[in-house]
Amino acid sequence: MSTLTFATINEADVSAARKRYPQAFGNPLVRALKIGSWVFIAVYLAWSLHVFEIGKLLNASDRAWQLVSRMVVWQDMATWQYANIYRGIAQTIAMAFLGTLLGTIFALMWAFFAARNTMPVGIIRHAVRRLLDIFRGIDAVVWGLVFVRAVGLGPLAGVLAIWISDMGNLAKLYSEAIENIDRKQVEGVRATGADTGRIIRYGYLPQILPVFISLSLYSFESSTRSATILGLVGAGGIGMIIIERFRAGLFDQVAFVVLNVLVVIAIIDWGSGLIRKRFIGERGH
Amino acid sequence: MLEFKALTKQFKNTVAVKPATFTIPDGQMVGIIGRSGAGKSTLLRMINRLNEPSGGQMLFQGRDITALKGRDLREWRNECAMVFQQFNLVGRLNVLTNVMSGRLFHHNFFSSMAGVFSEKERAFAIRALDRLGMAHVALQQTDTLSGGQMQRVAIARALVQEPRIMLADEPIASLDPLNAKVVMDALRAINQQDGLTVICNLHTLDTARQYCDRIIGMQEGVIVFDGTPKELTDKAAREIYGAEAEDAFSEAMTSTALRPGAQRAQPEVRVVN
Amino acid sequence: MASITTNTPANGSDKDPVSLFESHRRQMIRDRMVVNVTLGVLFIAFLLWSAWISRFTPDRLAAGLPRIMEYFGSVMPSLQWDVLFESRDEAGRFPPGSLGFWYNDFWKYIRLIWETIRMALTATLIGTGLAVILAFLAARNTTPAHWVGVAARRFLEFCRGVPEILFALVLVFAVGIGPLAGVIAIVIHATGALGKLSSEVVENASMRPVDGIKAVGGNWFEQMRYGILPQVMPNYTSYALWRFEINVRASAVVGFVGAGGIGAELSHVISFYSDDRVTAVLILIVLTVTMIDLLSERLRHALIGKESLK
Ligand SMILES: Nc1ncnc2c1ncn2[C@@H]1O[C@H](COP(=O)(O)OP(=O)(O)OP(=O)(O)O)[C@@H](O)[C@H]1O
Ligand SMILES: [Mg+2]
Numbered sequence: 001m002s003t004l005t006f007a008t009i010n011e012a013d014v015s016a017a018r019k020r021y022p023q024a025f026g027n028p029l030v031r032a033l034k035i036g037s038w039v040f041i042a043v044y045l046a047w048s049l050h051v052f053e054i055g056k057l058l059n060a061s062d063r064a065w066q067l068v069s070r071m072v073v074w075q076d077m078a079t080w081q082y083a084n085i086y087r088g089i090a091q092t093i094a095m096a097f098l099g100t101l102l103g104t105i106f107a108l109m110w111a112f113f114a115a116r117n118t119m120p121v122g123i124i125r126h127a128v129r130r131l132l133d134i135f136r137g138i139d140a141v142v143w144g145l146v147f148v149r150a151v152g153l154g155p156l157a158g159v160l161a162i163w164i165s166d167m168g169n170l171a172k173l174y175s176e177a178i179e180n181i182d183r184k185q186v187e188g189v190r191a192t193g194a195d196t197g198r199i200i201r202y203g204y205l206p207q208i209l210p211v212f213i214s215l216s217l218y219s220f221e222s223s224t225r226s227a228t229i230l231g232l233v234g235a236g237g238i239g240m241i242i243i244e245r246f247r248a249g250l251f252d253q254v255a256f257v258v259l260n261v262l263v264v265i266a267i268i269d270w271g272s273g274l275i276r277k278r279f280i281g282e283r284g285h
Numbered sequence: 286m287l288e289f290k291a292l293t294k295q296f297k298n299t300v301a302v303k304p305a306t307f308t309i310p311d312g313q314m315v316g317i318i319g320r321s322g323a324g325k326s327t328l329l330r331m332i333n334r335l336n337e338p339s340g341g342q343m344l345f346q347g348r349d350i351t352a353l354k355g356r357d358l359r360e361w362r363n364e365c366a367m368v369f370q371q372f373n374l375v376g377r378l379n380v381l382t383n384v385m386s387g388r389l390f391h392h393n394f395f396s397s398m399a400g401v402f403s404e405k406e407r408a409f410a411i412r413a414l415d416r417l418g419m420a421h422v423a424l425q426q427t428d429t430l431s432g433g434q435m436q437r438v439a440i441a442r443a444l445v446q447e448p449r450i451m452l453a454d455e456p457i458a459s460l461d462p463l464n465a466k467v468v469m470d471a472l473r474a475i476n477q478q479d480g481l482t483v484i485c486n487l488h489t490l491d492t493a494r495q496y497c498d499r500i501i502g503m504q505e506g507v508i509v510f511d512g513t514p515k516e517l518t519d520k521a522a523r524e525i526y527g528a529e530a531e532d533a534f535s536e537a538m539t540s541t542a543l544r545p546g547a548q549r550a551q552p553e554v555r556v557v558n
Numbered sequence: 559m560a561s562i563t564t565n566t567p568a569n570g571s572d573k574d575p576v577s578l579f580e581s582h583r584r585q586m587i588r589d590r591m592v593v594n595v596t597l598g599v600l601f602i603a604f605l606l607w608s609a610w611i612s613r614f615t616p617d618r619l620a621a622g623l624p625r626i627m628e629y630f631g632s633v634m635p636s637l638q639w640d641v642l643f644e645s646r647d648e649a650g651r652f653p654p655g656s657l658g659f660w661y662n663d664f665w666k667y668i669r670l671i672w673e674t675i676r677m678a679l680t681a682t683l684i685g686t687g688l689a690v691i692l693a694f695l696a697a698r699n700t701t702p703a704h705w706v707g708v709a710a711r712r713f714l715e716f717c718r719g720v721p722e723i724l725f726a727l728v729l730v731f732a733v734g735i736g737p738l739a740g741v742i743a744i745v746i747h748a749t750g751a752l753g754k755l756s757s758e759v760v761e762n763a764s765m766r767p768v769d770g771i772k773a774v775g776g777n778w779f780e781q782m783r784y785g786i787l788p789q790v791m792p793n794y795t796s797y798a799l800w801r802f803e804i805n806v807r808a809s810a811v812v813g814f815v816g817a818g819g820i821g822a823e824l825s826h827v828i829s830f831y832s833d834d835r836v837t838a839v840l841i842l843i844v845l846t847v848t849m850i851d852l853l854s855e856r857l858r859h860a861l862i863g864k865e866s867l868k
Contacts, residue, residue, distance in 0.1 A: 023424055
């Protein structure tokens with residue numbers, strides 16, 4: 001062994017090392033592929049931003065500046081009709097709550113038809129799953145727009161929209177929870193000579209109930225988020241106030257409303273986290 | 286020459302290292318011993334400034350190390366390589382890349398972000414691995430290696446830094462006796478053949494005695510012993526270790542002595558060499 | 559018969575473990591009853607309040623249901639088997655009842671869906687890139703300075719808290735109608751959501767490799783690139799794929815406020831015609847979303863599978 005310095009490494013050392021450990025010097029094909037994929041991503045991004053007219057950003061500075069400055073300077077705060085704002089927020093929460101509750105109730109029914117271990121008939125199971133895919137695959141806002149067309153402007157359309165999209169989401173998650181059930185615990189209850197009712201009560205429910213409650217709480221959180229924007233299409237809640245005042249150019253009020261909504265959502269997340277921890281423990285979800 | 290002038294380290298409510306003043310000449314192999322919590326790691330990590338000293342000064346070849354910032358600080362860290370107890374390698378990268386990461390200081394921003402290493406660096410890294418008998422696993426993912434292998438890879442990484450000082454924080458505490466011997470032999474070889482200063486935290490007395498030119502004993506942040514292995518008598522060692530003396534004397538698990546007869550029940554000091 | 563003996567003194571009835579247990583049990587049941595009843599009352603009160611404030615009453619629902627049925631009836635395509643696959647006649651029109659009639663604007667929809675997917679892809683790529691950087695700034699263990707961490711976390715929370723469509727609304731005002739506003743809106747929201755998740759992954763990563771890179775003289779970027787990134791990369795990839803699924807849904811909706819993609823067309827057909835064009839567009843959207851979900855799920859499982867083999 002002799003001391004080794006980087007400066008004394010020469011061509012001969014490199015080729016000797018390459019001879020002994022050819023792979024250590026990288027496979028040119030792999031390297032080309034790697035570089036190629038980065039180049040591809042870069043080219044794709046450049047091209048797509050070009051197609052999306054990124055240049056518009058340069059001309060936007062005037063309007064953007066105007067928008068931002070009017071959002072931060074709050075004027076005539078006495079005339080902001082706070083009662084309307086807070087009623088809108090309350091309505092948003094109410095819509096989310098009702099929608100999630102109804103969604104939960106109906107998802108319970110669907111879930112047993114979509115789970116492999118409770119619905120052995122493949123055709124029915126697949127049909128139910130595809131139907132659920134439709135409920136889930138369409139965004140709550142789209143459902144909102146559809147229901148606004150069907151039952152008119154207002155929170156009813158919003159509740160229906162949350163109901164149907166939560167139903168799709170929850171039914172899928174519930175059915176997965178049912179499929180993941182631990183058979184051994186059920187066997188244990190059955191082994192005590194329990195009848196069907198008791199097997200469900202003591203074998204299934206204790207396993208799935210905490211998971212279900214936790215999923216529904218999560219769903220309530222995300223529904224409050226989607227309920228805030230349902231109003232943009234006229235389906236009730238704070239979104240209607242946001243879009244009205246935005247269209248009227250009252251950007252300072254929009255900023256105020258959005259800030260309030262963020263705070264309320266943070267509070268709801270925090271509260272639902274507390275409930276989850278208190279009643280379900282960390283394990284459920 | 287590495288000079289310490291009243292170097293101290295205070296954490297929120299503990300003084301880990303009380304003002305320490307001593308000098309380490311170039312090319313010495315120093316072992317730092319002391320019971321757990323004595324401040325060995327803190328002292329060592331202050332040298333390459335992984336821990337910021339809270340007072341005092343360090344000088345290397347007359348240059349103030351304690352005042353370094355930014356690129357100068359990183360250059361200093363590059364000059365004094367460190368080997369850790371838990372190896373601190375990047376488990377998901379392969380061995381070669383881990384070793385080559387020892388040269389990151391010499392890279393510019395783009396080549397290091399892109400992970401491009403030159404052929405010269407590859408050859409150098411392979412030579413360093415070869416020196417520790419690890420070249421055959423160069424392309425293996427690092428977290429598939431055994432502890433002893435990882436520590437040798439870590440030493441190889443330290444070597445490609447071309448350091449002037451090598452710091453080792455309990456390099457053998459997680460290894461079995463055979464691997465511990467291999468690693469300590471490697472550090473000793475680096476010290477003797479390359480003339481590097483090696484400063485090494487150890488927690489077994491016989492290892493320190495066997496490998497080091499000089500032993501520094503710490504107790505509750507204070508340097509209570511500084512001398513040659515010969516001067517470290519049984520009595521002096523007991524003072525350093527206090528109640529834990531018996532463990533330190535006989536901790537055959539990770540000692541490098543490799544004596545089948547060594548048992549906890551025999552607290553006598555084994556003089557090696 | 560088997561019997562269970564206890565070492566209870568026969569006289570001390572209050573110290574009898576069975577009766578002790580029984581009284582304890584009764585107390586517990588009583589406590590739990592109180593909690594449950596309180597919760598039940600609160601729940602019902604909240605329910606009634608919700609129904610009142612959103613004017614969601616059974617009679618309104620009952621009045622609405624027939625209208626929903628009627629509406630869904632009107633948007634269903636009226637397909638007739640005998641002309642189903644009929645092509646254009648001499649005048650260049652599809653006969654009513656044929657698929658061609660239903661999907662008269664098929665290629666327009668496909669073009670818009672393609673744009674929607676591209677918007678989602680572009681936004682996911684940019685959003686992931688930004689999120690990776692911000693996650694390192696935001697994670698408590700890797701942030702270069704305390705205030706940077708706090709600022710980055712607040713910023714990510716804001717980006718995540720505001721829905722895409724609201725950003726889109728504002729951006730359409732600023733940069734004009736078109737997909738650019740949508741892409742930027744989705745980038746912002748996706749950065750927030752991914753950044754938050756990623757910073758949590760970073761906070762759970764081992765700091766040992768970072769110390770290692772620090773000790774060889776690596777700067778902050780190198781510490782992140784070599785110390786953390788290899789640890790979190792598999793998670794990032796799977797999050798990015800999962801975010802892509804969500805972004806596809808989002809980019810199908812931002813068109814409602816004029817921010818490009820199929821959304822504008824969807825909003826147009828729903829608002830102006832209640833006929834089979836609504837289902838035509840909806841079916842295409844559902845198909846796209848489901849297909850992308852399936853594909854990305856496959857990919858994610860392949861990635862995770864590969865990881866677990868290692
Ligand atoms: N980051 C820290 N924050 C607060 N106190 C610390 C920190 N690191 C070390 N300490 C304290 O400093 C003292 C010295 O610790 P140090 O790790 O240097 O001991 P050591 O001699 O290396 O012990 P061991 O043999 O267990 O590694 C201990 O009391 C320890 O609790
Ligand atoms: Mg230590």
